[in-house]
Amino acid sequence: MKNTILIFGDQLTLHHSALDAGVCGRDVILLIEARDSARAHKIKRVFQFSAMREFAHELSEGGWDVDYHRMADAPNFRDSLLDHLTQHRPHALCVMEPNNWSQLQILNDVATAGRIPVETFPTCQFVTSREAFASFAKGKKRLVMEAHYRQTRQRLGILMEDDGQPVGGLWNYDADNRKSVRDWKKDGAPTPPRPVTLERIHSPIVEDVIQEVSRWFPEDAGRAEDCWLPTTRAGALATLQQFVEQRLPLFGDYQDLMLQDSPTMFHSMIGGSLNLGLLLPMECVESAIQAFREGKAPLAAVEGFTRQIIGWREFVNGVYWVKMPDYISSNALGASRPLPAFFYTGDTAMHCLSSVIGEVRDTAFNHHIQRLMILGNFLLLAGISPKAAHDWFLEMYIDAHEWVMAANVLGMALHADGGFMATKPYAASAAYISKMSNYCSGCRFDPNKKIGPDACPFNLLYWDFYDRHADRFASNPRTSMMVSSWRKRAAPERQAIRHEAAQFLENL
Numbered sequence: 001m002k003n004t005i006l007i008f009g010d011q012l013t014l015h016h017s018a019l020d021a022g023v024c025g026r027d028v029i030l031l032i033e034a035r036d037s038a039r040a041h042k043i044k045r046v047f048q049f050s051a052m053r054e055f056a057h058e059l060s061e062g063g064w065d066v067d068y069h070r071m072a073d074a075p076n077f078r079d080s081l082l083d084h085l086t087q088h089r090p091h092a093l094c095v096m097e098p099n100n101w102s103q104l105q106i107l108n109d110v111a112t113a114g115r116i117p118v119e120t121f122p123t124c125q126f127v128t129s130r131e132a133f134a135s136f137a138k139g140k141k142r143l144v145m146e147a148h149y150r151q152t153r154q155r156l157g158i159l160m161e162d163d164g165q166p167v168g169g170l171w172n173y174d175a176d177n178r179k180s181v182r183d184w185k186k187d188g189a190p191t192p193p194r195p196v197t198l199e200r201i202h203s204p205i206v207e208d209v210i211q212e213v214s215r216w217f218p219e220d221a222g223r224a225e226d227c228w229l230p231t232t233r234a235g236a237l238a239t240l241q242q243f244v245e246q247r248l249p250l251f252g253d254y255q256d257l258m259l260q261d262s263p264t265m266f267h268s269m270i271g272g273s274l275n276l277g278l279l280l281p282m283e284c285v286e287s288a289i290q291a292f293r294e295g296k297a298p299l300a301a302v303e304g305f306t307r308q309i310i311g312w313r314e315f316v317n318g319v320y321w322v323k324m325p326d327y328i329s330s331n332a333l334g335a336s337r338p339l340p341a342f343f344y345t346g347d348t349a350m351h352c353l354s355s356v357i358g359e360v361r362d363t364a365f366n367h368h369i370q371r372l373m374i375l376g377n378f379l380l381l382a383g384i385s386p387k388a389a390h391d392w393f394l395e396m397y398i399d400a401h402e403w404v405m406a407a408n409v410l411g412m413a414l415h416a417d418g419g420f421m422a423t424k425p426y427a428a429s430a431a432y433i434s435k436m437s438n439y440c441s442g443c444r445f446d447p448n449k450k451i452g453p454d455a456c457p458f459n460l461l462y463w464d465f466y467d468r469h470a471d472r473f474a475s476n477p478r479t480s481m482m483v484s485s486w487r488k489r490a491a492p493e494r495q496a497i498r499h500e501a502a503q504f505l506e507n508l
């Protein structure tokens with residue numbers, strides 16, 4: 001009996017488990033480019049829809065019967081799916097575990113409305129199953145990424161010696177991976193090679209999608225024609241290969257460094273491809289480990305990269321599925337200020353923010369430390385509503401999806417989950433930004449000033465944040481020092497900081 005294999009737009013892999021279980025020539029594959037999703041940067045839409053069309057083309061070439069709903073014919077996902085079921089009358093709807101809660105809800109809804117059984121196959125896009133993560137998390141009030149990362153490495157034998165010890169004797173080389181601007185200059189200021197993928201080579205499929213996205217989503221951020229990530233599996237593999245050969249050796253050293261006009265630094269730029277299924281996690285890790293074994297990349301860089309993929313990526317996915325659906329409305333710090341308008345324009349005198357926002361406006365990308373320590377830090381200190389921040393990140397980034405956004409934005413950046421996945425807030429004053437970037441030299445504010453018209457707003461907001469949340473953070477051993485240092489300041493100084501911070505926030 002004929003089944004329908006529904007492939008969500010972020011599951012574009014031939015290792016798709018429902019596809020694996022299907023029968024070519026009998027089953028129908030369904031892909032839907034729905035127009036009903038929330039606002040999204042045009043580069044993100046072009047990347048996603050082009051990758052879907054390229055994948056559908058590959059499946060058709062392979063002999064599969066593909067029912068593809070283009071954006072022009074698919075005002076919303078649910079109705080397109082129901083139309084397909086009415087027309088094709090399959091025996092069952094076969095899916096790989098959806099990556100996002102909203103997809104799961106649509107499936108449940110359609111299964112009831114269309115009276116069709118849904119057969120769900122396990123995901124191949126993560127190395128830890130939701131059940132295994134739930135048992136790791138069971139009974140714990142707080143989760144620690146490092147504990148899960150070590151378990152995963154042991155379970156899969158990644159960078160492990162035969163005697164059960166980590167290769168090189170250490171689990172974590174973070175201490176070697178924090179070079180500052182001063183170190184970078186001392187090292188001769190190495191600059192990353194420009195990724196080939198930024199050359200914007202567009203296939204006819206991508207050219208069509210650019211036209212359609214520009215037509216259907218004129219109000220969305222960015223320019224459709226600026227899509228820069230390759231939209232095929234072959235292109236994604238080339239990006240990975242280029243990273244391993246050219247940027248991985250220095251990835252660890254400069255992982256936390258932020259430089260004006262160098263949006264990629266030595267990062268991999270594979271997140272978008274991984275999150276659509278064009279790459280799978282183990283092949284990325286294996287190619288980095290291969291470079292280490294061949295003496296082409298140091299252990300600190302390779303372990304650092306492995307930790308991002310097998311550690312952080314798996315961890316934030318696990319947290320999402322353990323905590324949904326309530327996680328998305330977390331707001332432990334009671335933050336409620338609206339998102340400042342300059343998050344769309346970059347029009348602010350704060351040079352670090354205007355640079356980073358300018359980059360995301362133009363490319364739909366920033367690297368991790370820009371997201372966490374410039375944008376996230378500002379949103380946290382300024383008390384911006386977590387929901388508003390979450391929606392902005394989801395809209396603007398080429399690699400953004402609900403499952404990855406929740407824990408990164410609400411948990412890691414905004415501490416909105418009360419510390420469930422991060423023991424202390426990632427709050428920093430200008431001292432950190434000036435040490436780890438070269439933004440301050442072009443700024444009208446002074447990172448060394450704490451009060452007065454030239455004082456860096458990050459300094460005012462940092463102390464004001466600890467003032468506002470002093471009771472909560474005084475009892476946390478990792479933040480109590482900051483609170484006591486604030487409380488030891490002279491009363492007039494504290495009053496001046498409070499006053500100037502309030503004025504700054506009023507004018508946002």
Ligand SMILES: Cc1cc2nc3c(=O)[nH]c(=O)nc-3n(C[C@H](O)[C@H](O)[C@H](O)COP(=O)(O)OP(=O)(O)OC[C@H]3O[C@@H](n4cnc5c(N)ncnc54)[C@H](O)[C@@H]3O)c2cc1C
Pocket residue numbers: 266267268269270271272274275305308309312313314316366367368369371372376393397399400401404405408409412413
């Ligand atoms: C506020 C905030 C928002 C973020 N939004 C996203 C997002 O929308 N989508 C997304 O995939 N990642 C997100 N991240 C995590 C991380 O910043 C990006 O994965 C990374 O910057 C992507 O660039 P890259 O591919 O060059 O990654 P690299 O720095 O080269 O790292 C390699 C890979 O490791 C994985 N990874 C590393 N850190 C994380 C993490 N914290 N969570 C999940 N995966 C991780 C990614 O797959 C990434 O491609 C966010 C982090 C923060 C703090």
Ligand code: SF4
Pocket residue numbers: 349350351352353430433434439440441443444445446447456457458
């Ligand atoms: S002085 Fe402050 S606002 Fe200006 S770039 Fe430095 S940290 Fe950012």
